Amino acid sequence: MTDRPSYGFDTLQIHAGARPDPATGARQTPIHQTTAYVFRDADHAAALFNLQEVGFIYSRLTNPTVAVLQERIATLEGGVGAVCCSSGHAAQIMALFPLMSPGMNVVASTRLYGGTLTQFSQTIKRFGWSATFVDMDDEDAVKAAIDENTRAIFCESIANPGGYVTDIPAMAKIADAAGIPLIVDNTSATPYLCRPIEMGATLVVHSTTKYLTGSGTVTGGCVVDSGRFDWSQNDKFPSLSEPEPAYHGLKFHETFGELAFTFHGIAIGLRDLGMTMNPQGAHYTLVGMETLSLRMERHVENAQKVAEWLENDPRVDYVTYAGLKSSPYADRAKKLYPRGTGALFTFAVKGGYDACIKLVDSLEIFSHVANLGDARSLIIHSASTTHRQLSVEQQEAAGAGPSVLRLSIGIESVEDIIADLDQALAKAAH
Structure with a gap:
């Protein structure tokens, strides 16, 4: 063509x-x-x-x-x-x-x-x-x-x-x-x-x-x-x-x-x-790539809902998703990224490093992998994996501190994604 x-x-x-x-x-x-x-x-x-x-x-x-x-x-x-x-x-x-x-x-x-x-x-x-x-x-x-x-x-x-x-x-x-x-x-x-x-x-x-x-x-x-x-x-x-x-x-x-x-x-x-x-x-x-736009629309839609749910959960310290109204990047995101700010973000778990490890090990739908952008929902504890060679100060500067988990939200049913996070958070709290 x-x-x-x-x-x-x-x-x-x-x-x-x-x-x-x-x-x-x-x-x-x-x-x-x-x-x-x-x-x-x-x-x-x-x-x-x-x-x-x-x-x-x-x-x-x-x-x-x-x-x-x-x-x-x-x-x-x-x-x-x-x-x-x-x-x-x-x-x-x-x-x-x-x-x-x-x-x-x-x-x-x-x-x-x-x-x-x-x-x-x-x-x-x-x-x-x-x-x-x-x-x-x-x-x-x-x-x-x-x-x-x-x-x-x-x-x-x-x-x-x-x-x-x-x-x-x-x-x-x-x-x-x-x-x-x-x-x-x-x-x-x-x-x-x-x-x-x-x-x-x-x-x-x-x-x-x-x-x-x-x-x-x-x-x-x-x-x-x-x-x-x-x-x-x-x-x-x-x-x-x-x-x-x-x-x-x-x-x-x-x-x-x-x-x-x-x-x-x-x-x-x-x-x-x-x-x-x-x-x-x-x-x-x-x-x-033939389905890129279709997938990205669902990735963004799911990520927005998951981020909003996490932000309102008392077991969560903070969420970094730029699509949230509370984000310091909200205005910039709306101006420069009108179709959405992707499906990659982090959240911090109250309970720190140990709670993060428990949460990751308790998930059922999410896969614990060193990858992102998959149709599947993925999670990783960056401080113990991709960023482990860095000092704690460098990890914090990169947004990957010990209490932080990175999510790559997939295109599954968002209700199932949220339910999986909910049960894992409950186990991580004990």
């Missing part, structure tokens, strides 16, 4: 990037389970390797099934292109890779997934990169954290685990003034609830493992390029603006324009880092 602005989200989530298979007429996108592709002739092969022609060379770089997924996600996010990879963590490294070099830093939100906090505070040091963590509700602190070596601002649209909502337009304004890109992890919101590029983001990353796939079956990640950033406006991004030795001095931004970041992600990022998404995983995600 021809993608055009007049198509609605529900249509694009099914059709964008996909066409009936020309060889067989297959309506669903085939799984192209192949490593390599036959070149027409020697000149065709040379043109592909010189980036003079777009096509398929080797599945570490490009694959027809993965290509459909890339186009679909880019279309839903309003980007010009996308690069899919093996996981959400891989997507984060892929997003930073063309921007960073030894000695450079990224200004990152304190409210991030625990694994991201560890990746940014520990692992990226091995590349000579560093991260400065800032509360992004404090715009002055964000501005103050940026120095001559800062190459990006990184935040989550709806933060994991607390469900806090970020003022993306405000962060975009700060990034623009500094001449650096804003990278937004949109995993928890999905493009159905939030389109960061429309709010000024340069790049959007996803763990496609979560809501986009929606079934807890495969891992995957994606980096979406807005195509709006001028990589040649200063000398901060030589990988994109200066000659690339591996391609005979080709300049990515000069040659590919708005698609510079996307082409670099494939031709350099996937080529050298090898964080490739497998075609079967891409197929699962494509099938999942």
Whole structure:
């Protein structure tokens, strides 16, 4: 189909990037389970390797099934292109890779997934990169954290685990003034609830493992390029603006324009880092995305009811869901996230760490897993799992203190979800 602005989200989530298979007429996108592709002739092969022609060379770089997924996600996010990879963590490294070099830093939100906090505070040091963590509700602190070596601002649209909502337009304004890109992890919101590029983001990353796939079956990640950033406006991004030795001095931004970041992600990022998404995983995600809007509507509807019920329960200390009228983010959420603030949030149990452990062990419908965005309702005690490598102070700053449980509300009958929480809270109180 021809993608055009007049198509609605529900249509694009099914059709964008996909066409009936020309060889067989297959309506669903085939799984192209192949490593390599036959070149027409020697000149065709040379043109592909010189980036003079777009096509398929080797599945570490490009694959027809993965290509459909890339186009679909880019279309839903309003980007010009996308690069899919093996996981959400891989997507984060892929997003930073063309921007960073030894000695450079990224200004990152304190409210991030625990694994991201560890990746940014520990692992990226091995590349000579560093991260400065800032509360992004404090715009002055964000501005103050940026120095001559800062190459990006990184935040989550709806933060994991607390469900806090970020003022993306405000962060975009700060990034623009500094001449650096804003990278937004949109995993928890999905493009159905939030389109960061429309709010000024340069790049959007996803763990496609979560809501986009929606079934807890495969891992995957994606980096979406807005195509709006001028990589040649200063000398901060030589990988994109200066000659690339591996391609005979080709300049990515000069040659590919708005698609510079996307082409670099494939031709350099996937080529050298090898964080490739497998075609079967891409197929699962494509099938999942066909019902994305329907699932997100139910996720949000259920989460709102569960959050309201928990807030009124005397056994609960507090609830962080931004959709609650009592939330300090209520006005921001209503303005920036009119379709809802997702289905991910935390609540604190009176009784602390031990009560949380009892509650988790007493649940019947909820699954205790290190995942979110599944059709099933999920729970985790972050302080003893995903955030256990952090200090108590860091856990508290990330919204994952010892008395806090993270919920990912599924699409089951909401009455059953509430009843399960009710009986587990009763057992946790004894």
